[in-house]
Amino acid sequence: MAPEIVAFYLFGAIAVGASLLVIAQRNPIYSVLLLIASFGALSGLYVLLDAPFVAVIQIIVYAGAIMVLFLFVVMLLNAPHEETDYDERVHPLLRPGPMRFGAALALLLVVELGWALGRGGDSGRFPGGAVTSVADIGRALFTDYAFPFEVTSILILVAMVGAVVLARREEHH
């Protein structure tokens, strides 16, 4: 086997395995760490796809910045175990209200995934000449994808303003 294939299956296995363990873990700290491992493996897959820039951004933004905040919150709350206020022996589909809805959504996801994987073929492949250089990505972002890019920026700005409003302490004079 070519080294790329071996690396692909290795990273793929780590990504899938770590993601599964994220939801199987009882301890939120370990869930966060496994999610980081999963992001790391995804970044390895990007490198295999000749997209080093995306790979590094994946690490910086997701594994580096966002997950540190996750870990921060989990540590501050210091919740060693998730609290369960339902009977664990009952099947999720039979549990009350929102939990049943969540289980139904998960079921739908599994069906969709099975359908997508069953279709096979190479419909998911990108057309040739992938964008790799940083300059090309920048150009694409500010021309072809300018509108979604700006919409995302506004979304983040709104979130930031919201965070400032929520976190602001009332002044007592």
Next chain:
Amino acid sequence: MTPLLIAQIVLTLFVFVMLLNSAAIMVYVERKVAGMLQQRLGPYLVGPKGVLQPLADVVKLMFKEELRPRAADAFLFALAPIISATCAFAAFAVVPFGAETTFFGLLREPMKLQVADVNVAILVIFAIASMGVYGIVLAGWSANSKYSLLGGLRSSAQMISYELSYGTALAAVLLMANSMSLTAIVEKQAGAWLLFGWPVLPRWFVFPQIVGFLVFMTAGIAETNRAPFDFPEAEQELVAGYHTEYSSMSFAMFFLAEYINMVTVSAVATDLFLGGWQGPFADSIGWLWFLIKVAALLFFYVWMRWTLPRYRYDQLMAFGWKVLLPVAVVNLLVTAAGVLYFGA
């Protein structure tokens, strides 16, 4: 195996050993310079002028007992120092420290004095640095001690805050160099800045980017948790911060990581702002110029530590967000306008 591959392996091992050595040298320099700044001798008993002191320290650390608090999370407690040390070593892999060389004709093709030439090198360093935070955060949490936890929380807040200014200061240099490869950035700094056709200053980015350089070094000191920004391990308040509960070699690994991170930040600053290995006869003794510049920055680090008192924690946060970041952003905007107007 081809000679180039063997040379590459030798180079990788060389960098690894030199990083270990640099930490030992820095321990000695720190103690000696601290002594001189405080009008005392510093270490002088072990070896001539005390130069073997780091060796004695290492032996002492190795024979200490490994302790672990009973309530600690055993796996993460062991993992944390490993993450710290690994990230510290890994970051240096993409730092170039000399011009291409054939080692006096030993190799047929010239090779780069760099472990891995990645075209997004700067971002890789940034990514590995952001992974290094986990070592400190996990050390703080897993020990199950209040001092460790507070140290870990402070450290993550500090590193998240200062990473922004650090990255923004970097971006200004990227704009000027029009590249993310450190090798290309250093090569852009060959020659001299001209005044009326006369070369007056070496063509280093530190001169047009003096603001960026100061922001970068300040944020770099905060990123490496050094005084005057050493809150994660503020002794008077937190005993020893995130590594309070560590002993023996796991403590040594944190110690090692701190010094290697200092070396890496200095090496990156040298490549970005001080022209890397550029200097007279750069083709043959470029690495020497690089070494001198890095040593000067490291001395500056030590000098800072023993000169400035520690900030207060709220001052540190206010300074990072309200002073350093705006300055870095304005610097980036001015640089972008300048590059647009004058051409890269």
